[in-house]
Each structure stands twice: as C-alpha cells, then as structure tokens.
Amino acid sequence: MAETHSLQDLQQPIISSKVFIQRDYSSGTICRFQTKFPSELESRVDKQQFEETIQTLNNLYAEAEKLGGKSYLEGCLACLTAYTIFLCMETHYEKVLKKIAKYVKDQNEKIYAPRGLLITDPIERGLRVIEITIFEDRSIGSAR
Amino acid sequence: MSAVMITRKVRKWEKLPGKNTFCCDGRVMMARQKGVFYLTLFLIVGTCSLFFAFECPYLAVHLSPAIPVFAVLLFLFVMAMLLRTSFSDPGVLPRALPEEATFIEMEIEAANGNVPAGQRPPPRIRNVQINNQIVKLKYCYTCKIFRPPRASHCSICDNCVDRFDHHCPWVGNCVGKRNYRYFYLFTLSLSLLTIYIFTFDIVHVVMRSVDKGFLNTLKETPGTYPLNSDHRVLVCFFTLWSVVGLTGFHTYLISLNQTTNEDIKGSWSGKNRVQNPYSHKNIIKNCCEVLCGPTYPSVLDRRGLMQDDLPVSTTSAALSSSSSSNPVPQTTKTTAPLIPNEHTPDDAKPSIAASAQTSPSRKRSTLPSCRPWLHPRLMLKHPSPRTRPISCMRGRLTFVAPP
Secondary structure, eight states: OOOOOOGGGOSSOOEEEEEEEOBOOTTOSSOOBOOOOOGGGTTTSOHHHHHHHHHHHHHHHHHHTOOSHHHHHHHHHHHHTTTGGGGTSOOHHHHHHHHHHHHHHHHIIIIIGGGTEEEOOGGGGTTSOEEEEEEOOTTTTSOO | OOOEEEEEEEEGGGGOOSSEEEEGGGTEEEESOOHHHHHHHHHHHHHHHHIIIIIHHHHHHHTOTHHHHHHHHHHHHHHHHHHHHHHSOOOEEOOOOHHHHHHHHHHHHHHHOOOOTTSOOOOOEEEEEETTEEEEEEEETTTTEEOOTTOEEETTTTEEETTOOEEETTTTEEEOTTTHHHHHHHHHHHHHHHHHHHHHHHHHHHHHHHHHOHHHHHHHOSTTGGGSHHHHHHHHHHHHHHHHHHHHHHHHHHHHTOOHHHHHHTTTSSGGGOOOTTOOSOHHHHHHHHHHSOOOOOSSOTTOEEEEEEEEOOOSHHHHHHHHSOOOHHHHHHTSOSSOOTTSOTTHHHHHHHHHHHOTTOOGGGOOOOOOTTOHHHHTOOOOGGGSOOGGGGGGOOOOOOO
C-alpha cells in the first residue's frame, strides 16, 4: 500500500506532467466539462471518485448559469438601477464561483493532494479546461 | 557567479497580451483606438447640453417640469450604459499557457497521424455536436486554443472573445458575451433619447411659432442661430434613423439568439438545413436569456498580482563565462518556436516538449508567437514587444547558479 502524504510534506514537488480536461459542448455553450477518465490518472486515483468530482463541478456551474425566475429577477432589478447595484452586491454567478473555489480546495486537500495530484480551479484557465498537475510520486522512489 | 533576480509584484493586466489599453490600475479595459468613442461622447453630451440649456427652461415653464427631469434620467442611463459597454471586459478568453498549448498540439499531431512531406497538414478543426447540429470549432493560432462555439478572434484587439458580436468603434471596445446587453440597452436608450429630444425640439419650435410667428421665432434667437432647435432637429433626424435602425437590427438578432458575426457569415441562414442550435425556438425565451440571463464574471483577473522576475547582471567577468557555461533555458529556448509545428525539425520536437514541461516559471511575455503559413491574419501582424525573442539580453545575463 502506498504511503499517503500531503503536499506540505513534499519538500520540492516536481511536476511530472499535466492533464487537461476539456469542455463538453454537447448541450450548448453552458460550462460543462467532459467526465471521461484520462488514462494518465489510472494509477493515481479512483475512476468513480474522479467522475464524482467532475460531475459536482458541472452541477455547480449549471447552478451558476441557470436561467430561471431568480436570475431574471436579478437581471431586471439590476437593469432598473442601471447596473449600479452590482457595486454593492455580488452577482449570483460570483457567489457560486466562491463555492466552487472552496470545493476545489476541499477536494485537493482531502483526495488529490495525498495522491500527488493538484486540480487547478477552471476559472484560472478561463473556464476552458480543468488542469490536473501530476507530481512525481516520491513514496515509490522513482520518477513516473 | 550568480545573477540577482529582482522579483516585483505586478498586476496581471500589465502582462496581458493583446492590444487593449487599461486604465485605473486595470479596472477599465478598452481597445487601443478611442477616437471615435470620444466623438460619440461629444455628440451625446453636446446635443443633450444644448437641449437642457435652450429648450428645457421654456418647456418646463410652458408644458411641464417633468419633461427635463425625464430627459436627465434618460441621459444618465444612456451614459451609464455607454461607459459600462466601453469599459468592461467583453468576454476575452485568456491565451493558453505553454503546457496547455503543448498538450493540444500533441493531441492534434496524434489525430492527424503522419502527414507525408510536402503535403499540407489538414486544417485544425474539431467537430462537436450541439443539439443535434454539427458545429466546427476552429483553432486560433494566436491564442493557441480551440475556440469555444460562438467565440471569435478580434484582430483589432488581438483577443479571442466569447460570443463575439462585433468590434464597435463607437464604443471603443468589442461587443461580446459580457457586455452585449449593455450595448443593446445603450442603443435602445439612445434611440429613445434621440426620439425624445427630436419630438420636444419640434414641439418647442411649434409652440414658439404659435406664440410669435415662425419667422419671428428665428429672428428672436439670432445669437444662438447656429445652435437653435431647427438645426438640432436635422441632426436628430439623421441620427435617429441610424440608431433606431441599429436597435431594430439587434432586437431581431436577440429574438433569434444570433450574433452579428453569425449573421454576417450566414452561419444559420438555413442553407444545407443548418439551424441555429443555440436558439430556444421561442422569442421570449431568447430575449430573456440574452438580456436577463446571469451576469458572467470576467475570467481575466486583471487586478490579480503576479511575480515578475527581472534578471540583473552582477559582474563583467561573468559575461565571458556565459558562453561556455550551460545556456540559460529561458533565453536560448525563446528564439526557437515553442510549439513544434510543420517548420520544426523532427529532432528538436521532443526536447521542446520536455523543456516546456520543466520550466513552469516561464513568463507569458517570453512566448514567441507561432506563425504557420496557413494563417494569413498573422502574416500582417507586427510582433509585439512581448513576443520578440529577448536575444539582446543574452549578453548581459549570467548563469543562474542552482541552490
């Protein structure tokens, strides 16, 4: 059984490679990522776990971009105030983005960092890709 | 023999590629050419000032004080929408970082297989199916990404913009996903303001003529003749048709959930049974999505802080040793194309890919742009100072000693 260690324990993490999860445009331009499990992560993380992470992220983005009564109300109210209301109020999308950032940090700490992986918040890559950095596995003692 | 690296914190907007200008420490983002935008401001503010100065006192007294009050509110709304359209990020997509660009290139190479020498490599297109419609995603050679659906590269601003509508010189910015609704509200409110001023200019002339006779009205205001309401009526008349026409055109586009770019290219004109996959097939739902949908945040993070490493040489003796010691990866590699393309010799490709992965601290500013012969737009592009290889600095840099 491989030793588990957090990223803080690694003295100088060396990046082995990076995997980029692309966007899934099959339902239009809404923000959705492909749930296909990349082969590079096969030895590192459980497929089920990975798909659950991506699916949760997709659900959070869907919540942010949902067209419904609440978003219409926000839009109309903002229009009536010539959008000055956003100087004091956060938009619904920004609130969900904070939730997403917290979720990504959580997942990194609990699941991915102990396995030598790091998920970058997609907003830092322009919501184009989910970048997963694969670090060299020091516990095995050889580069991947 | 060691180099001193001065690390300073800079805002990310200072290092963004593209041809935008930034003001107020990254809060304001516009295109480089702003002349026509200043003209727009002048025309709106000028016409409204004259209306408030000459017509409003008369109309407030003889008709109702609500008339100038409503005009002021409408004017403020127009200005707010104009400034919001001009100053906000239209939905610029950040360029791919080296690792992502390499990853995409390797995927393309794998998909294309072996291209015989002398033959053109196939065009870089990805097909996706959206609502039972095949949509082709094109590769952007400048940004090194496959453009999302409805995104397009603006050559004036040199950025890929999401849901690109058009580049508007009147507002001095691109119109894209993030600022389209402000642009539409600007044209709509400007049409209303123009109609309002036009109507009350005529009412003013009619009322004065009724009071004193038409010719006497003209005689009465000799000092202000060049600025009187008759001239303004003419200006408003011509402005009206263009602005109202534009508003009407965009109302039509919104009801069909199309962009100006798609309309010009005829993407969903119905030839070969292509239908717009983004339309909800319901006018009200389309309008609601475009105008009242969620407000998308900017993905650029213009005001975020980043490290900027400036190398400073220490001694002149170090200069002679720089040629014999190991080459500094950052400077020597920037003269070669980062991404292997059809011009890269085969033996250089693996080393380039490997070095791209092991230099995580490489700044975007040293990334040379790839200029394949396929992309005519790039033939005319001047290399920006950031993408020019920094070979002039090689002589002054010394070898960075490992810790």
